[in-house]
Amino acid sequence: MTPLAKLLEAALFAAARPISLEALAALDPEASPAAVSAAVDELREHYDVDGHGVELVEQGGGWQILTRAEFAEAIERAQVAVRPQKLSAAALETLAIVAYRQPIGRAEIEEIRGVAVGSVLKSLHERGLIDIVGRSEGIGRPLLYGTTPQFLEQFALRHLEELPRADELAIALRGAGNATVVPE
Amino acid sequence: MIAPNFRTAEAAGPSFVVELSQFTGPLDLLLSLIRDEQVDIYDIPIARIAEQFLARIGSLGLDEAADYLEMAARLLRIKAQMLLPRADGEEAWEDPRAELVRRLLEYQQMREVVDLLERRGEERRHQFARRFVPVSVDITPINAPLALSLGDLLGAVDRVLRTSKEPTLHEVIPRALDVAGAMTSIRSVIAMRRHCRWSDLIAADAEPWQILSVLLALLEMAKLGELHIAQHQPFATVEIRRDAVSEAA
Numbered sequence: 001m002t003p004l005a006k007l008l009e010a011a012l013f014a015a016a017r018p019i020s021l022e023a024l025a026a027l028d029p030e031a032s033p034a035a036v037s038a039a040v041d042e043l044r045e046h047y048d049v050d051g052h053g054v055e056l057v058e059q060g061g062g063w064q065i066l067t068r069a070e071f072a073e074a075i076e077r078a079q080v081a082v083r084p085q086k087l088s089a090a091a092l093e094t095l096a097i098v099a100y101r102q103p104i105g106r107a108e109i110e111e112i113r114g115v116a117v118g119s120v121l122k123s124l125h126e127r128g129l130i131d132i133v134g135r136s137e138g139i140g141r142p143l144l145y146g147t148t149p150q151f152l153e154q155f156a157l158r159h160l161e162e163l164p165r166a167d168e169l170a171i172a173l174r175g176a177g178n179a180t181v182v183p184e
Numbered sequence: 185m186i187a188p189n190f191r192t193a194e195a196a197g198p199s200f201v202v203e204l205s206q207f208t209g210p211l212d213l214l215l216s217l218i219r220d221e222q223v224d225i226y227d228i229p230i231a232r233i234a235e236q237f238l239a240r241i242g243s244l245g246l247d248e249a250a251d252y253l254e255m256a257a258r259l260l261r262i263k264a265q266m267l268l269p270r271a272d273g274e275e276a277w278e279d280p281r282a283e284l285v286r287r288l289l290e291y292q293q294m295r296e297v298v299d300l301l302e303r304r305g306e307e308r309r310h311q312f313a314r315r316f317v318p319v320s321v322d323i324t325p326i327n328a329p330l331a332l333s334l335g336d337l338l339g340a341v342d343r344v345l346r347t348s349k350e351p352t353l354h355e356v357i358p359r360a361l362d363v364a365g366a367m368t369s370i371r372s373v374i375a376m377r378r379h380c381r382w383s384d385l386i387a388a389d390a391e392p393w394q395i396l397s398v399l400l401a402l403l404e405m406a407k408l409g410e411l412h413i414a415q416h417q418p419f420a421t422v423e424i425r426r427d428a429v430s431e432a433a
Contacts, residue, residue, distance in 0.1 A: 016314040057311070069310035081312045087305070089298070090208045096297035112290055115209035115251045155301055156308040163297065 001046055004031055004039040009065075012043075018062035018153055060153035084127075084154060094120045095129060095151070099163060103133045103144035121145065129154065210255035211291040213240060218288070225288060228281055230266055234259035258284070359393045366394075366401035374411060374426045382422035 001009075011027055012019060025036045040063055044056040057066050067075065075081050087095065094117050097109050109117050124130045125145075133146035152159065207213040217236050223229055237259055241252045265280035279285075373380055385398050402424065405411050412425040 013314065059308075064313055066311040066313055069307070072310040072312070075312060081315065083309050083312075086309070092298045092301055092305075093208055093294060096294050096301055099301075100294070100297065112287075112294060113209050114211040114255065114287070114291070153313075154308060155304045157304065164300070166293065 002039060002042060004028060004035060005042045005046070008036070008039050009043055012056070012063060012065050018058075018060035018064040018149070020062040023062065057156070058158055059156050060149050061159060064153070088120075090115075090117075090120050091124055095124060095147070098124075098130050098145050099147050099151070099160065100166060102146035103136075104146075105136050105138070105142040105144050107142065109145075207244075210252045211288060212295075213237065213252070214255065215288060215292060215295075225292075226285060228285070230259065230263045230281060234263050361393055361397045361400060363397050363400045363404065366397040367405060370398070370401055370405060370424075371410075374424065379423055379425040382424065385424070 007027055008024055011024065021033070021036060021040070024040065025031060025033055028036075031039070040056070046052075047055045052068075053071060054065050054067050057064055072083070076083055090113075093113055094109060097112050098104055101108065101112075106117060106121060109121075121130070125132075128148055128150040130145045130151065131148050132143050134144045135141040136144055147160070151157075157163065207216065214233070214237060217233055217240065218225055218228065221229075221233070221236070223233070234256070238256055241249075241256065262280045262284060270277050370385055373385060382402075385402075386395055390398075402411070402413060406413050409427055411427050413422060414425065415422045
């Protein structure tokens with residue numbers, strides 16, 4: 001491995017969080033962006049080709065070293081590490097709405113879901129998946145919520161744009177709706 | 185007529201089981217009914233669906249949850265509106281189901297995203313990131329920010345001062361700055377010379393209040409457009425120049 005690839009490996013190991021290319025470039029002021037990007041590729045290939053227990057993954061706005069999926073069960077069984085708890089269906093619904101409509105207030109989420117979401121918002125906030133991003137201009141200046149980098153990381157998303165666009169979803173929906181037409 | 189299976193409060197089991205039920209809300213239940221009945225979402229047979237909705241919330245013990253009751257009431261209202269006679273060929277007739285359809289579609293769209301998030305999240309749960317372990321969270325951190333009110337702080341200062349036998353007290357004399365006076369003297373200097381330096385404006389034995397007065401006067405005059413202040417590099421002498429425009433005027 002080149003010295004730059006080794007430096008990146010050390011930094012990614014130390015950080016434990018996704019690190020953006022720009023942040024990686026700051027490690028060596030003399031390295032060009034192209035060289036940093038090449039070094040990331042080199043490190044990723046090194047993990048893939050030489051057969052390592054970890055891999056380099058792009059998600060949450062940067063690069064992160066993760067264990068390979070095949071070892072998850074053994075790791076968990078031995079209680080070496082704990083997986084994050086699965087989110088409830090109600091929490092996922094709320095999260096999906098926040099991801100698409102952010103910044104969004106509680107009342108709008110409740111309008112879409114048809115149920116009260118106060119406690120769900122609280123628990124999503126405690127898990128660091130959403131954050132308060134501002135206040136609306138409306139009556140009572142309600143809090144507005146948005147997703148966090150932690151959200152991208154936990155759902156293996158590189159960035160928010162990786163979610164399908166709303167109009168793409170709508171088309172899929174029409175198709176499904178027509179398929180179930182039954183004459184009265 | 186619909187005869188919903190309303191249970192009395194005494195007969196009811198757990199009063200609030202919404203979160204534990206298989207449905208995340210009234211829209212979820214409604215969508216599931218529409219799927220089970222295989223009806224077109226754009227042409228919902230509202231009477232049938234309303235009846236089934238009431239039956240289901242009764243059997244699931246959800247008939248006390250306000251969100252479900254609100255939806256039940258909405259369905260019955262739409263059903264009543266559908267029964268109203270309408271003139272043949274009436275163009276302006278608005279389908280009373282339109283708003284419900286819009287909400288259902290919006291909700292179903294969101295459910296697609298939920299499926300995607302569930303899939304991605306489940307894949308991601310099979311991979312571990314290295315955990316950054318904070319240095320022991322059990323002990324009380326020493327360098328945590330102090331939680332103090334102003335009263336606490338003043339009280340503490342008072343206690344410290346009392347331990348010293350003879351506190352040294354300074355008498356602070358308020359001294360008014362003379363900005364107007366400084367402006368007059370600067371004007372007379374730059375009237376004679378097109379430009380001068382900061383050091384020219386301050387006497388060698390100037391007191392802090394005089395220096396401050398000159399500084400504020402310079403800033404005020406620069407704001408008024410009477411002069412320009414320039415410093416060509418950090419820590420260089422500040423040059424003061426009469427403003428060409430005000431001169432022309």
